[in-house]
Amino acid sequence: MVSENTVDPTSWRALLIFSYYRLFLAATLFAVFYFNLPPDFLGSLDPAAYATVSQIYLLAGLALTALTHLRWNNFVSLTTLQLLFDIVLLTLLIHTSGGLQSGLGSLMVVVVIAGGTLIPGRLAVFTAAIATLAVLFEASYTQIAGEGVTRYSQAGMLGATFFATTLLAQVLSKKMQRTQLIAEERARDVSKLAMLNQHIISRMQTGVLVVDAQGRISMFNQSAGQLLGIGQSQLFNALADAVPALAIQFSQWLNHQPQAFEPFQARPELPEVLARATRLDSGESLIYLDNTSAMAQQAQQLKLASLGRLSASIAHEIRNPLGAISHAGELLNELDAENPQTQKLTAIIQRHSARVNSIIETILQMSRRKSVEPSVVVLLPWLEKLVAEFSEINRLSNEQIQLETEVPLARVWIDEAQLQQVIYNLLENALHYARKNEAGPMIAIKVAADDDEVKLDISDNGPGVSAEAAEHLFEPFYSQRTGGTGLGLYLAKELCQANGARLTYLGEEGTCCFRISFPMHAREYIE
The missing domain is CATH 3.30.450.20 (PAS domain)
Structure with missing residues (x-):
């Protein structure tokens, strides 16, 4: 059932279906009479009048179907007009076919049911009342004209049926409408939920x-x-x-x-x-x-914090006796300066004391490491400045260290100080192992990007890392470099992971290349 102010498309579809039913019924009643098909009672009382009314009914059915397609005028007004038109013409067809005893009165039930389904309560009851008056008028006219046996009981039964079916149709229509509204609301909710799930899954x-x-x-x-x-x-x-x-x-x-x-x-x-x-x-x-980068990042930060607490607690205990040993060696060297054997032994003491002190200094750097404070770093100008400083300190020419980029506006989200420490460590390693007497750059720095990451490669023209050493490259205290502590690459990898980046070795025997990969979700990138 619909209100006079708000009509949904479903009501118009229902009215259109009823219009098709009317058209089919009118065509059938006309064709059966025109081709003399059974049953024979159609138009038995007044064939000429039946032929005229059936033709009008067929033509009007076509016109009303077209108006319904066009949704002409107000829905309730159009529906009421069609129902009243059906009642009048069906009453005329019943009369020209011999009255209520022909059984055509049952066709009025469909009209009444349509009224109870399509239009508001009072108008539906009004339609049922008009249909009841029509069959009573037909019965009364038959008696007055003396054209047959009076069928007041049949007319009364039809009238009662009209009212009963109207009320039943309205009750069922209300339930169906509520069910349909709930179903449509659930369908909308399911559709929205599916779209939301798809959006979440695609973006997560x-x-x-x-x-x-x-x-x-x-x-x-x-x-x-x-x-x-x-x-x-x-x-x-x-x-x-x-x-x-x-x-x-x-x-x-x-x-x-x-x-x-x-x-x-x-x-x-x-x-x-x-x-x-x-x-x-x-x-x-x-x-x-x-x-696992995010999880590794958290784990590395916890590891660095634990290592910091451990190193801070033992640094004092180690450095004091180490200082005493180094000082004693210096005093011994001064007391017996003429003895070559003494000079050799004290040199060993000083050299290894310095190495232990270097290890302690590196560990203390890790212990003093503050929490990661990332910021946006535009790589190209930042690298140009860092390379210039590194070249000046190590007296390198522009031909010996090369910087190139495929993405000049690449930006990364990282702690700037920690990134500088990582790259300085990699550059110092590259400079140590590079072949200084060969033509071309000793160190090459390259910045590239794809859909997932910004990649920073640092390579040198040195012999590369052996297969045996590559397996332990990032392990602490492992080094094939004379005087090395074995903590440089380990610390660089730890700092990268703490910032959500990834440090990997890509070289093979004969080549050496380290790559820092910055994840796409943790930085801005403009090509």
């Missing part, structure tokens, strides 16, 4: 990957594509072909192996990922992918 930092029962990738969000290095072209491909490392762990998880998922890298240049999986009722599996 956690990667989401759906694998079907055949082991094919059926869906993944943007983060999963970036973490695994896959694109839309690999959708519906086998997981084993797209990401073999993840496929192996996923297979172990399906076989209920404990600790099946471990951190891995889909490719060396991609971030480290830790996967989790759950089985869906549909038979598919949902894999969550977490970038």
Whole structure:
């Protein structure tokens, strides 16, 4: 049921369906009479009048259907007009076919039901009253004209049926309308929730990957594509072909192996990922992918804080006796300055005391490390200034150290002081191992970017790192450099991880290249 002020498209569709019904009924009543088809009572009392009325009914049905298509005038007014028109013409058809005994009075029930469904309560009851008066008028006219047996009981039964069906149709219409409104509201809510879920999944930092029962990738969000290095072209491909490392762990998880998922890298240049999986009722599996950089960043900050507390607590205990040993060596050297053996032994004492002191100084730098205070750093001008300072200190020419960039406006989000410490350490290592007598630059610095990261490469023309040393490159206190503490690269990696960046060694034997990767979500980038 609709109000006079607000009409939804569903009501117009219902009226259009009723218009098609009227058109079909009018065409049937006209065709049966025109082609002399059974039943024979149609138009039995006045064939000429029946032919005229049935033609009018058919033509009017076409006109009313067209007006309904065009949604002409007010809905309630148009509906009421059509119902009254049906009652009048059907009453004439009933009369020309012999009256109520023909049984055509039952066609009025459909009209009354339509009135109870389509228009407000009082108008629907008014339609039922008009239909009842019409059949009573037909019965009275039949008696006055003496054209047959009076059917007051049949007219009364039809009238009661009209009112009963009208009230029942209104009750059912109200329930159907409420049900429809609830269903439409639920559908809108479900649609909004689906759109919201899709937006959240596509934007969330956690990667989401759906694998079907055949082991094919059926869906993944943007983060999963970036973490695994896959694109839309690999959708519906086998997981084993797209990401073999993840496929192996996923297979172990399906076989209920404990600790099946471990951190891995889909490719060396991609971030480290830790996967989790759950089985869906549909038979598919949902894999969550977490970038371990954030977790590593927190872990590294805790590690640095713990190391700081430890070093601070023991530094005093170590440095005091170390100072005494160094001072005693100096005194011994002065007392027996003429003895070469004494000079040799005291030199050993001083050299190793200095080395231990250097280790303590490095550890104390870590202990004094303040919390990370990141800011936006525009790499190119910042690197130009740093390279100029490094070249001046180490007396390097512009030909010996080269800086180039593919993204001159690249910016990163990092603690500037800590980044300077990392790059200085890498440059000093590169300068130490570089071949100084060869043509071309000894040290090359290059800045590049892709859709996921800004990459800063520092390479030298030296012999590179041996395969044996590469396995322990970032371990503390491991160094093949004479006089090295073995803490430089370890500290550089720790500081990168504390800032959410990643320090990796990309060189092979004969080449040497270190790369700092700054994640896309933690920096601004303008190409």
